[in-house]
Amino acid sequence: MLNISLLILNFTMKIKRYLYIYSLTTSCKFYRLSIAQDLNFGQVVADILCEFLEVAIHLILYVREVYPSGIFQKKKKYNVPVQMSCHPELNQYIQDTLQCVKPLIEKNDAEKVAVVIMDKEHHPVERFVFEISQPPLLSISSDTLLSHVEQLLRAFILKISVCDAVLNSNPPGCSFTVLVHTREAATRNMEKVQVIKDFPWIVADEQEVHMPEPRLIPLKTMTSEIVKMQLYVEERAQKT
Amino acid sequence: MDELYLDNIDEYVNDHNKIVTYKWLSLTLGVHVNTAKQMLFHYLDHKRKESSAPLHATYLVTGKWVENGNTSHKVTVVREEQLEDVKSKMSLTVSVHVYSVQKASLKDSGPLYSVDYDAVKDNLNSCSRYSAIKCADAVPFAPGDTRPAGDSLQFPPPDPNQIRAPSFDGPGNQTTSKPAAKPQPKGIMGMFASKAAPKKQEPGKEIKVEQKEDTTTADVSKSKSASKSSTMSNFFGSQATKRAEKTVKEEETSSSSVKDKSESSPPAKKLKETPNEEKVKETQPKEVKVKETQPKEEKVKETQPKEEKVKETQPKEAKVKVTKEAKVKEAKPNARSKSKRKEPSDSEEDKMETKKRRRIKKPQSDSSDDDDVIPDSPKQQEMRKPPPTPERLLKEKIVSQPNECKRRKRRRVMKSRTFMDEEGCIVTEKGYESESYSDSEDHVPSAKASNVPARAATGKREDEKKSKKKISPPANKGTKQASIMGFFQKK
Numbered sequence: 001m002l003n004i005s006l007l008i009l010n011f012t013m014k015i016k017r018y019l020y021i022y023s024l025t026t027s028c029k030f031y032r033l034s035i036a037q038d039l040n041f042g043q044v045v046a047d048i049l050c051e052f053l054e055v056a057i058h059l060i061l062y063v064r065e066v067y068p069s070g071i072f073q074k075k076k077k078y079n080v081p082v083q084m085s086c087h088p089e090l091n092q093y094i095q096d097t098l099q100c101v102k103p104l105i106e107k108n109d110a111e112k113v114a115v116v117i118m119d120k121e122h123h124p125v126e127r128f129v130f131e132i133s134q135p136p137l138l139s140i141s142s143d144t145l146l147s148h149v150e151q152l153l154r155a156f157i158l159k160i161s162v163c164d165a166v167l168n169s170n171p172p173g174c175s176f177t178v179l180v181h182t183r184e185a186a187t188r189n190m191e192k193v194q195v196i197k198d199f200p201w202i203v204a205d206e207q208e209v210h211m212p213e214p215r216l217i218p219l220k221t222m223t224s225e226i227v228k229m230q231l232y233v234e235e236r237a238q239k240t
Numbered sequence: 241m242d243e244l245y246l247d248n249i250d251e252y253v254n255d256h257n258k259i260v261t262y263k264w265l266s267l268t269l270g271v272h273v274n275t276a277k278q279m280l281f282h283y284l285d286h287k288r289k290e291s292s293a294p295l296h297a298t299y300l301v302t303g304k305w306v307e308n309g310n311t312s313h314k315v316t317v318v319r320e321e322q323l324e325d326v327k328s329k330m331s332l333t334v335s336v337h338v339y340s341v342q343k344a345s346l347k348d349s350g351p352l353y354s355v356d357y358d359a360v361k362d363n364l365n366s367c368s369r370y371s372a373i374k375c376a377d378a379v380p381f382a383p384g385d386t387r388p389a390g391d392s393l394q395f396p397p398p399d400p401n402q403i404r405a406p407s408f409d410g411p412g413n414q415t416t417s418k419p420a421a422k423p424q425p426k427g428i429m430g431m432f433a434s435k436a437a438p439k440k441q442e443p444g445k446e447i448k449v450e451q452k453e454d455t456t457t458a459d460v461s462k463s464k465s466a467s468k469s470s471t472m473s474n475f476f477g478s479q480a481t482k483r484a485e486k487t488v489k490e491e492e493t494s495s496s497s498v499k500d501k502s503e504s505s506p507p508a509k510k511l512k513e514t515p516n517e518e519k520v521k522e523t524q525p526k527e528v529k530v531k532e533t534q535p536k537e538e539k540v541k542e543t544q545p546k547e548e549k550v551k552e553t554q555p556k557e558a559k560v561k562v563t564k565e566a567k568v569k570e571a572k573p574n575a576r577s578k579s580k581r582k583e584p585s586d587s588e589e590d591k592m593e594t595k596k597r598r599r600i601k602k603p604q605s606d607s608s609d610d611d612d613v614i615p616d617s618p619k620q621q622e623m624r625k626p627p628p629t630p631e632r633l634l635k636e637k638i639v640s641q642p643n644e645c646k647r648r649k650r651r652r653v654m655k656s657r658t659f660m661d662e663e664g665c666i667v668t669e670k671g672y673e674s675e676s677y678s679d680s681e682d683h684v685p686s687a688k689a690s691n692v693p694a695r696a697a698t699g700k701r702e703d704e705k706k707s708k709k710k711i712s713p714p715a716n717k718g719t720k721q722a723s724i725m726g727f728f729q730k731k
Contacts, residue, residue, distance in 0.1 A: 162257055
């Protein structure tokens with residue numbers, strides 16, 4: 001009996017250690033970067049950006065009241081509190097979306113990632129556009145680079161939190177979607193390779209993309225060695 | 241001071257759409273926090289009169305709060321709409337001042353923390369230089385001196401007589417309390433109570449909205465509470481410089497540091513606490529002067545404001561106090577504050593542990609993460625296999641393990657022997673011999689290898705087997721003569 005219990009204990013300990021190391025690595029990717037083994041910098045940058053986009057999308061949904069605030073919970077990211085949703089299906093949807101976007105970002109094919117808020121008739125009311133561009137030669141040179149990037153991303157989060165000062169309020173019953181504008185014809189490859197099963201990407205309808213008389217409100221820009229990002233909001237002149 | 245600051249604040253709020261907190265303003269403009277608070281109030285007033293773009297403000301309210309019969313000292317950040325409501329609910333409002341001004345109406349308090357985070361981080365070593373809380377005795381640690389925050393400084397053991405003394409020396413104690421620099425708070429004219437222009441250079445603190453019986457105590461407690469909040473916000477940004485904080489009353493420091501640890505998430509500005517009770521505990525083993533150290537809990541509550549400033553304490557060891565208190569009081573609030581004490585030390589330890597763990601794990605994970613992951617999974621799979629009948633499989637496993645490594649068995653092997661028979665002829669015979677081998681060797685040992693040992697081994701057995709075996713066709717692997725059989729035997 002003792003042997004069995006020891007065995008099971010050993011097994012669970014190994015699982016825990018594995019999980020712990022895994023969670024450490026996903027949250028501390030920043031630190032892993034500084035030890036330059038054969039790491040793919042493109043992948044690392046894509047990871048950072050996708051993590052940021054996930055937090056940003058949750059925050060946009062919270063601030064613009066697309067979903068009731070009851071489903072949101074305060075969590076910590078970049079050492080500041082952010083509101084993230086607890087709804088499993090919503091979270092899964094956002095994660096799957098970003099899983100598909102990640103390979104595009106890795107290859108620097110994604111030009112813009114837009115979070116579009118639409119009204120009941122599926123006409124876009126507001127668009128939060130993240131323009132992303134990466135320098136052609138990625139190199140992670142300094143140690144403080146990552147804390148610098150963290151600081152810049154924190155500033156983005158803060159700006160999203162106060163964006164409703166400059167935006168008109170949305171009509172009730174809005175929904176959201178994520179559009180990705182790619183460079184050239186990268187989507188052709190995407191259709192061939194279904195990254196996640198049962199999560200197909202389709203070319204967006206014209207009516208979902210086109211917004212009559214948009215008003216442009218820039219929110220934040222950041223420039224760093226690994227990525228350049230710009231966030232602005234396009235909103236429809238008349239929302240209701 | 242001229243009116244430039246109004247334009248500055250206007251620029252930050254309207255043009256940059258920033259959230260301007262008083263602490264951020266004081267660090268940005270390089271002014272004392274009280275000045276910053278007054279600036280914000282002025283600005284708000286000015287803008288409201290002009291009735292231009294809508295501005296939102298948050299306020300910091302501190303005071304006595306009675307809930308379910310328990311009195312606590314509450315420090316909370318409220319929105320403007322809730323301000324009057326909260327003020328009316330407090331049994332005693334000690335201080336109210338503007339916390340932040342912004343254009344957007346905030347949905348939650350998270351951004352308020354983020355705003356200060358970077359400002360404090362940039363000024364980590366001197367984030368309290370504009371603070372209103374000062375203590376001449378507080379000296380930052382030397383860089384190499386990294387004692388965990390829970391370490392106790394040397395204190396004389398408390399005089400049991402003093403502990404038990406229920407008498408409370410009210411106003412008399414205030415004389416002993418000597419807030420070092422700023423203290424004597426003269427109440428500034430409140431934002432709401434009157435319209436008199438606040439004097440900027442007054443070292444005094446906050447607004448006294450209501451009449452209090454004991455003005456001096458209230459003042460001092462006000463100052464402490466106000467400064468406590470800024471201390472706490474300071475703590476959020478810089479745990480490392482905890483020691484460097486200067487506090488008027490070190491009890492405030494320790495109480496707020498305790499507070500800080502007990503709230504793991506920084507932005508929780510809403511504090512329902514019993515700092516007074518904690519302070520009582522902290523200051524307990526005290527210097528001589530203070531008489532009443534352990535008044536009864538009821539008395540503690542009543543005389544809270546009085547007790548507060550009294551002690552100029554040095555930061556106390558939480559554990560030391562807890563043990564001593566155990567002797568004194570069993571009242572509920574006591575237990576509550578005890579648990580609160582343990583909480584921070586626990587969370588502290590956890591943090592230290594996780595930090596330590598992190599440090600240890602990090603290099604490991606960095607260097608051998610992939611390696612660790614991969615070998616782990618097959619092992620886990622192996623381990624997963626014996627689920628339902630672990631015993632049986634376990635035995636099998638144990639049994640099989642020695643077999644796997646080096647199994648030496650004896651088996652019968654067809655070998656050919658060459659020997660000299662009675663007529664002097666060399667004869668080659670094939671026969672079965674038992675031979676020991678192990679798994680690591682070839683399963684079918686080559687005849688070449690076997691012949692040499694076979695000859696030595698079978699030299700003695702020649703006579704036994706000679707007569708019975710037929711002479712086998714010459715299937716000598718040993719010689720270089722190739723034969724058909726040689727093709728089949730090597731497998």
